[in-house]
Amino acid sequence: MQRNNFLLFSAALAAACLFSLAAGPAGWSNADIILNLRLPRTLAALAVGAGLGLAGALFQGVLKNPLSDPYILGTSSGATAAAVFCFLAGIERTSPVFFLAVFAGAFGATFLSYWLARLAGRLSDAALVLAGVAVSAFLSALVMLTLTSSGARSFSLFYFVLGGLYSVQPGVLLVSALLIAGAAALAMARWRALDAMALGSENAYHLGISPERERVLFFALACASTSAAVAIGGTIGFVGLMTPHIVRRFTGPSARGLVPAAALGGAAMLAAADAAGRSLFSPAEIPAGVVMALAGAPFFMWLLWKSSRGRN
Amino acid sequence: MPALRVSGLNFSYGAGPLIKDLSFELRPGDFMCVLGPNGSGKSTLLKLLTGFIKAASGSVKLGGEEAGSIEPERLARLAAYVASETSTPYDFSVRETVLLGRTARAGFWRGYSGEDGAAAALALEETGITALADRSINTLSTGERQLVFIAQALAQEASLLLLDEPTSHLDLKYKSGIMGLLSRLAGRGLAVAAVLHEPALARLGCNKGLLFSGGGAYTAGTAAEILAPGRLAAAYGVSPDSPLLPK
Numbered sequence: 001m002q003r004n005n006f007l008l009f010s011a012a013l014a015a016a017c018l019f020s021l022a023a024g025p026a027g028w029s030n031a032d033i034i035l036n037l038r039l040p041r042t043l044a045a046l047a048v049g050a051g052l053g054l055a056g057a058l059f060q061g062v063l064k065n066p067l068s069d070p071y072i073l074g075t076s077s078g079a080t081a082a083a084v085f086c087f088l089a090g091i092e093r094t095s096p097v098f099f100l101a102v103f104a105g106a107f108g109a110t111f112l113s114y115w116l117a118r119l120a121g122r123l124s125d126a127a128l129v130l131a132g133v134a135v136s137a138f139l140s141a142l143v144m145l146t147l148t149s150s151g152a153r154s155f156s157l158f159y160f161v162l163g164g165l166y167s168v169q170p171g172v173l174l175v176s177a178l179l180i181a182g183a184a185a186l187a188m189a190r191w192r193a194l195d196a197m198a199l200g201s202e203n204a205y206h207l208g209i210s211p212e213r214e215r216v217l218f219f220a221l222a223c224a225s226t227s228a229a230v231a232i233g234g235t236i237g238f239v240g241l242m243t244p245h246i247v248r249r250f251t252g253p254s255a256r257g258l259v260p261a262a263a264l265g266g267a268a269m270l271a272a273a274d275a276a277g278r279s280l281f282s283p284a285e286i287p288a289g290v291v292m293a294l295a296g297a298p299f300f301m302w303l304l305w306k307s308s309r310g311r312n
Numbered sequence: 313m314p315a316l317r318v319s320g321l322n323f324s325y326g327a328g329p330l331i332k333d334l335s336f337e338l339r340p341g342d343f344m345c346v347l348g349p350n351g352s353g354k355s356t357l358l359k360l361l362t363g364f365i366k367a368a369s370g371s372v373k374l375g376g377e378e379a380g381s382i383e384p385e386r387l388a389r390l391a392a393y394v395a396s397e398t399s400t401p402y403d404f405s406v407r408e409t410v411l412l413g414r415t416a417r418a419g420f421w422r423g424y425s426g427e428d429g430a431a432a433a434l435a436l437e438e439t440g441i442t443a444l445a446d447r448s449i450n451t452l453s454t455g456e457r458q459l460v461f462i463a464q465a466l467a468q469e470a471s472l473l474l475l476d477e478p479t480s481h482l483d484l485k486y487k488s489g490i491m492g493l494l495s496r497l498a499g500r501g502l503a504v505a506a507v508l509h510e511p512a513l514a515r516l517g518c519n520k521g522l523l524f525s526g527g528g529a530y531t532a533g534t535a536a537e538i539l540a541p542g543r544l545a546a547a548y549g550v551s552p553d554s555p556l557l558p559k
Contacts, residue, residue: 066401192415199400199412203461205364206395207468208388208416253402256423 005250005257009264016268016275017042023275025282043177044168044232045274045288046267049239051180051229053247053266055222056240057259058187061194062218063114064201065125067303069240070106070226073128074135076237078109079223079230080161081139087157088150093231094171099179102231106223109135114219163236163289165274176228180263183225187218187259194218194255236289238296239266239273245303313376314339315472315503316361316391321370322528323353323360330356332528334370338520340471343498344505345514345535348524349548354507355396357522358474361505362393374472388416392465394458396477396507403448406460410435410445413467428467435466439493455486462493473497475506479513491516511544512558523547 020042026033056069070076082105086098116131117124140161147157159166187194193214196204201211229236243266244258251257270288273295277286316338323331330353338344346354359365361372363379372379374390382390392413413435414428424432436442439459444452449460458478465473475494479487495517498504505522508514514521514535521538523531525547531538538544541559545552 064400192412192418195404195408196412196415198402199404199409200398202364202395203398205384206362206388206391206393207412207464208385210384248402252408253404254408 005261008250009247009261009268013046013264013268013271016271017046020045020271020275023279040168040170040173041165041274042271044165044173045271047173047177047180048165048229048233048236048288049243049266049268049270050184050263051176051225051266052236052239052270053243053262053264054180054184054187054259055226055229056242056266057244057247057255057262058194058218058222058225059240060244061198061255061258062215062222063128064198065128066245067125067129067241067300068132069238070110070222070229071235071237071240072136072300073132074109074113074139075106075223075226076230076235077136077139077143078112079103079106079227080235081105081109081143082227083230083234084143084146084157084161087160088146093169094175099175099227099231102227103224106227106230107220109139110219110223159287160234162287163234163292164287165233168232172231176232179228180225183221183228184259184263187221187255190214190217191255191259194259195253198253198255234289236270236292238292238299239270241303242296242299243269245299314373315342315375316505317371317373318361319371319373321360321372322368323356323365324368325356329528331360331367332530334528334530336522336532338472338503338505340501340503341498342503342505342520343495343518344503344520344522345511345518345538346505346507346522346524347511347514347538347544347547348530349526352524352526352547353528354524355476357524358393358476358505358507361474362387362391364393385416388468388470390470391472391474392468392470394461394465394473394475394478396480398457398461400449403450405445406436406441406447406449406452406463407432407445409449409460410463410467413464416468431469432463432467435463438466438497439463440489455482458482458486458490462490466497471502473502473504475504477507477509480509487513488516511539511548514539515558 021034021038022028052070059068060066079102082101086101091098113132113135117127120127143161193209196207196209197214204211244262247261247265248258251261273291274288277288277291314337319335321331321334348354360367410432411424418424418428436445439462441459449457478490491513494504494506518535521535523538539558541552541557544557
């Protein structure tokens, strides 16, 4: 990443953190609130945003598809579904089994979307989005079915599925942050392979890369960071889609700058969105997932419009 | 030692053979045109040569080694391939794209070395696109973009260069420019094989030819033998006095 860009993203991140720490009726007046309520929540927003931004950048590169992100490909829904089943089965959120199950859900759903799109013939952008939407819708319906029929605990679970950062457990936050940092480090180490994949798997193969191997690797990294994000905040859409598009304008398309910038940018964006959600309509609180969807859905439409024009 | 030796190669997509018992070889300095009607297996052949598609049977040897058992990273040092069209939604610069040709030599973790930079600069110069180095590949014309991917292949410094219809969609100036570039590269000792859409282009420097005529039938020989009007007419299914055939 160029020095200027690095400074720019750090400044954006710092501004988002300050906003997130200050947002609320009490302002800066109560240190207790800032330290015990807003700080953990800010850290959670940063981790979730970084994980989703990173996953979006990896998916968009390895699939050569600017419309992909963990939400659209069904990765988030797979992770959420697995998390909900874990909660109902009484598996602790901090246990390794929980993280493994959530990762398996994310990975399974992603490969299902990918496989369905491949079945349709050529792996076009549209086929992948359609397959992802189908997988997401099915998994979300499954989650809703489970929630409505399970009774007692469903209210807090419902909020989890909606996507938000209400109850942050320090243990979950720590494990998730480590997972995301690890995935980011591995992805940055292989930036060149990701760039080659962004030129298409045929080109990548002839540049000396095994496309199948890189696809599995980058899917795994993107799914690991998505599931870490979901473990903290449930299903939050559009961070993964929007962040890479925004930061690409500053860093260019090469993964060398894009991958770290997408993680930093995603962290800043979600921290700001969450702070806005809990301060703008105070005392009512808008979940971060809803804020992101409000901003993200129009962005996605604009992107669809733009890419359909680019084709012809 | 030939740069490429193909023997007894067979391949089909299901119904009937596409490539049947194909054998030929390519030596350093050879410039071979691959001709034939649509769907006769020209493009498939190139992908079989690099192992991107696996053959049903037969042998492809690159620099003496069986292609199927070569790791992708080593393969990229032996053979470079230029697809008929490579597109990406992302605005990679020309320089970044050409530098990616160094992937197999640079490894994954570090940045590019001075040697990588020099190889890319040379490839840009040879293809005449140094002035475009900082442009996004998506802002270039089709011909300019084709040159970028030829430059990327040159940056690989492989001894075999395979090109799938490098001149399709291009105007006459680019067609003759690219053919001239390829014959210069062959003159420098590279082995070059190019799938061509128009037989007449083979007159611009090819010394060898491979002509598919459908159903796996083929003729391999010198370019002059392949370009005999009677032979081309039979392969393409046109009249021998058609003005489309090279005179």
